Amino acid sequence: MSAEGHPEGFTPVRLTAADLPCVSALEAAQGWPTAGSQAQLAATLNDGASVVVGLMAGEALAGYAVVVRLPFEAELQAILVDDTWRGRGLARRLLSTVVAQTRAWSSERLLLEVRAGNAPAIALYRGAGFREDGIRRGYYAPRPDPAQFPPTATPRQAGAAGAAGGDDAREDALLMSLPLAAEEPASG
Numbered sequence: 001m002s003a004e005g006h007p008e009g010f011t012p013v014r015l016t017a018a019d020l021p022c023v024s025a026l027e028a029a030q031g032w033p034t035a036g037s038q039a040q041l042a043a044t045l046n047d048g049a050s051v052v053v054g055l056m057a058g059e060a061l062a063g064y065a066v067v068v069r070l071p072f073e074a075e076l077q078a079i080l081v082d083d084t085w086r087g088r089g090l091a092r093r094l095l096s097t098v099v100a101q102t103r104a105w106s107s108e109r110l111l112l113e114v115r116a117g118n119a120p121a122i123a124l125y126r127g128a129g130f131r132e133d134g135i136r137r138g139y140y141a142p143r144p145d146p147a148q149f150p151p152t153a154t155p156r157q158a159g160a161a162g163a164a165g166g167d168d169a170r171e172d173a174l175l176m177s178l179p180l181a182a183e184e185p186a187s188g
């Protein structure tokens with residue numbers, strides 16, 4: 001596949017347990033907080049209620065997103081793009097694939113939590129139409145090293161980090177959602 005640096009050159013693929021090595025390699029290369037948690041990653045890739053979408057750059061994974069189906073809604077649990085491929089629209093492409101999946105599920109809303117200081121991700125979500133629903137104060141454990149630790153984490157990551165974190169400089173979570181239900185027809 002020739003991606004040529006353009007998001008349209010990447011085909012979204014659904015990742016499975018067989019893709020565990022390349023997902024794991026991407027997470028480790030990007031200093032993802034749960035990198036190395038093979039069992040958790042394998043469980044996500046095997047979970048029938050979750051869809052993991054990837055964009056491949058040849059044999060390597062350029063980015064992926066995880067979405068889980070809930071009874072009425074869906075939750076974006078992770079989105080990560082290799083830093084060599086950032087700023088080229090890959091996350092937007094992943095997000096639109098996730099949104100299409102949640103519409104296929106007839107989910108009412110797509111939910112997410114993001115570190116309040118994660119400006120790139122928040123801009124991505126706002127640009128995709130997410131609105132801010134609230135703040136969860138001090139939800140995330142402090143980042144040990146911002147250069148090594150992505151500035152956001154999902155609940156599974158927060159849980160892992162929280163066990164080790166202290167109570168200084170904990171970071172707020174911004175709760176966001178994208179309404180997916182069809183517009184109600186105007187009455188009257």
Ligand SMILES: CC(C)(COP(=O)(O)OP(=O)(O)OC[C@H]1O[C@@H](n2cnc3c(N)ncnc32)[C@H](O)[C@@H]1OP(=O)(O)O)[C@@H](O)C(=O)NCCC(=O)NCCS
Pocket residue numbers: 077078079080081082085086087088089090091092093114118119120121123124125127150151152153154
């Ligand atoms: C957040 C992240 C997924 C964005 O990936 P990306 O492929 O670079 O994003 P895109 O190129 O698709 O950009 C889409 C939009 O996101 C926003 N954005 C992306 N990078 C940005 C940056 N560095 N600063 C500000 N806004 C940014 C912009 O609104 C951009 O739209 P624009 O190009 O029209 O301005 C990537 O930076 C990443 O993997 N970060 C680490 C993991 C993470 O924080 N994940 C988020 C929640 S789990």
